Amino acid sequence: MLKVGLTGGIGSGKSAVSAELAEHGAVVIDADAIAREVVEPGTPGLAAVVEEFGEGVLAPDGSLDRPRLGEIVFADEARLARLNAIVHPLVGERSAELMARAEAAGAPVVVYDVPLLVENGLESLYDVVVVVDTPDEVRVDRVVRSRGMDPEQVWARIRAQADRETRLAAADLVVDNSGTREQLTERVAQVWEELLARAS
Structure with a gap:
């Protein structure tokens, strides 16, 4: 493969x-789609993001307000690094799962x-x-x-x-x-x- x-x-x-x-x-494994998936409402990923950045990054429906979070992290390298430290390991884990599935399917x-x-x-x-x-x-x-x-x-x-x-x-x-x-x-x-x- x-x-x-x-x-x-x-x-x-x-x-x-x-x-x-x-x-x-x-077989396409989309890191952006996975990055959204790991911070959906109810996930440990979203809980960790809210703990780091506060309730202000939540939309009224309880989902992540991505444009708002983007404004915060793209203006501050240290905060971007903190966000990446939360999201990247979760994305890596999920990607490895999908990669193994693709391999098994040949x-x-x-x-x-x-x-x-x-x-x-x-x-x-x-x-x-x-x-x-x-x-x-x-x-x-x-x-x-x-x-x-x-x-x-x-x-x-x-x-x-x-x-x-x-x-x-x-x-x-x-x-x-x-x-x-x-x-x-x-x-x-x-x-x-x-x-x-x-x-x-």
Whole structure:
């Protein structure tokens, strides 16, 4: 089984790439989805986050108010580190469970979709690292349009992540997503062929 680490900064189009790889037949383990799952209401993860950051990070329905928490942690590196210390071990545990399940099912390619792969020095966990690369200005524009975020907030998140050079230096394969959706689909198909060749 080929273990692939897929990464890219906010607004790079990493989710679109992971969705296309899933269509080709990859088993995708999505770290962001797991990170949401481990802090759902009633979980020990959410209790730990509230203990650290206070009741103010809860929405009226008792779920985590992610935008509010984001404003707090992306403005303060020490608080971001404290949040990561709570969430990352829980994500790691759940990911290992899903990875073992994929292995048992005989999946040839497992794609682990992890935004902070480079930032957390996780390259060695994967057989192949695939980086989705998009110019920073394009990423800001996309996030502002798709999520309605304030441009300065998007830049703050970009600055909190690895820069393009660092991310590209960690890549075995690069998916350029500065063009059209059709060009992206074409490039992902090539990457899939390459991954299958490596898996066999």
